[in-house]
Amino acid sequence: MENVLNEIVDKSFAELVKATQDIISIKSVLDDSTIQKGAPFGLGIAQVLDAMLIKAKDMGLTTKNLEGYAGYAQLGKEGEQVAILAHLDVVPAAGAWVVPPYSAQIVDGKLYGRGSVDDKGPAVACLYALKAIKESGLPISKRARLILGTDEESFSRGIEYYLKKEEAPACGFSPDAEFPIIHAEKGLIHFLYSLKMEKTEANIISLEGVTRINVVPDLTTAIVAEVTEEDVVAQIRSLGLGKHFKVETDLKGVKITSMGITGHASLPEKGWNAIQNMLQLLAALFSKANTPLSKFINYLAKHLKMETNGASLGIYCHDEISGGLTINTAMINVDANKATVKFDIRYPVACDGEEILEKLKALAEKLGADFELIQHKKPLYVERDCPFIKVLQETYKECTGQEPKLLAIGGGTYCRSVQNTVSFGPVFPGQQELAHQCNEYIALEDLRKITKIYAQAIYNLIR
Ligand SMILES: [Zn+2]
CATH class of the missing domain: 3.30.70.360 (Alpha-Beta Plaits)
Known part of the structure; x- marks a missing residue:
């Protein structure tokens, strides 16, 4: 484990929390009524994509906005591309919330808000994981690309557009389900x-x-x-x-x-x-x-x-x-x-x-x-013994001390659209599933923990 990465995550944690709040507070629900050029899924989604890419650019990462359909932030200039597949759109926030769903308030160490766990919190965590690797100065030989989709909750039109325009990654993961690792997803x-x-x-x-x-x-x-x-x-x-x-x-x-x-x-x-x-x-x-x-x-x-x-x-x-x-x-x-x-x-x-x-x-x-x-x-299935799965398993075990089991789920993540990718977090075993629910939140200590795991994992994949 690279302790320097953990130290940098701790040092920038307050900033990470603030960034997560900024991103959650943008209501990025598919909105047909505000579709326009550069905003194919409405203004809220276009706004959140811009906001994320500005943060990434400020960190010194290479960024690109694909006409509002998707975007990416990349660390590294050459070598194989390892993808991190996250999304910035959210489902509507129905029900009676303890705090307004886009206010991103912290109550008792929990950051509440639509998207806090699915998938804005994990997207920001991965962005700060890239920042930590960059700041650490640790040597890398490959590229890590955080791909930000915008229509995951509806028709995956964002990622489809992205895949038509950009090179396919060598391998990767999506922080959009649960730990340890999901290598099979239902059709x-x-x-x-x-x-x-x-x-x-x-x-x-x-x-x-x-x-x-x-x-x-x-x-x-x-x-x-x-x-x-x-x-x-x-x-x-x-x-x-x-x-x-x-x-x-x-x-x-x-x-x-x-x-x-x-x-x-x-x-x-x-x-x-x-x-x-x-x-x-x-x-x-x-x-x-x-x-x-x-x-x-x-x-x-x-x-x-x-x-x-x-x-x-x-x-x-x-x-x-x-x-x-x-x-x-x-x-x-x-x-x-x-x-x-x-x-x-x-x-x-x-x-x-x-x-x-x-x-x-x-x-x-x-x-x-x-x-x-x-x-x-169609369903997703990645063979158990792929080298990148081994790297994720070792990282998970080292960071948590837990057995890195391979799981199968019914939830659809981007992994089904992108060859050779698996889901990796953010929900820990035994934790309540809060995606799409009323009062969705991420505990701040979990946000810190997942950022450290993602930083270690990405570094191990691109070192
Ligand atoms: Zn999701």
Whole structure:
């Protein structure tokens, strides 16, 4: 271990914390309404990318902004390129936060804010890791490039643009999941079913649950007619779902609010899906209705249940390396002439994505609906004995004293888009998963610890 790197991280820690706060305080959520030249994902994201690159330039690193789609900060002038894949966009901050989500306040040694752990905190930590290596004057023979993506939470358009324009790295890691090292990531399928309707149906007047496709929805509302408030309450009681609903009489009918527990779509079993919850109730209320929308909802409810593994849909599969398939019903919208439902599926590395797609398409026919693929990303798998994995393992063991196990996850990081890269931190084993959650924070001591690990690891990869 190079103690000089740890000493420099300690010396610049106050500055690192301030920089993390600066970056968190820029609300970098995808914003279609402010798209313009140089800001392909809206002004907030363009601003945060600029802010990061200015900090990097001030440190004496080589920087480049790729028309707002991505950017990088590089240490070293020649030799193989080792990539660090981070992102600066965040998911929206729903829920009741203890402090405003973009205020980046520190409470009891914890730095709160959307992006503190996913992925702005780790991005700033890696930037300061590069700074520490530069300041130390330790000899390096390769290049380390911190690549900053801007659309990771939506469609990965930033990193795709980057990969088209820039050379591919020799190897690398992404500080966007957990420690020790993730060498396998499940495949990802985002898709939707849509049902065209002639007119608004008399019983289900509106239905809406909208967050992000990779988030477990915690709220869905519906307005229904042809039933009374009492009917709805009785049905909820018989389903045993009382604590997940609110019912009130509205001008147009009965307004039902379905309340779930949000979370990351790669771990849907940790949340409670407000859309699936609502579908169960609507199917029970209108089980005898023979309209296209009622049939669509009944069929979905029957095949989704409250499951998160796709068993009743007939798509469940499982392997030793990465576990079982997961599915999240992410968004639903019903208006006068169309019903749309969007899903997020993560499938094990050894399973066949094409086969799953075929099954999903076949289901569309039974639903009387159209199937549309939004995106499909094949699984990631890097062989255990790659030399750079060994370097990360040794560094992790030296820095933490812990066993550097190799893991598989369902969450999608940039590693799936870039050959020969793995996830490395920032969440330590046993720590609560706070990405995409309300009250996301990073403990200051963890921020210090990860910066030291990243500095050591990057140095070991480029020495
Ligand atoms: Zn992330």
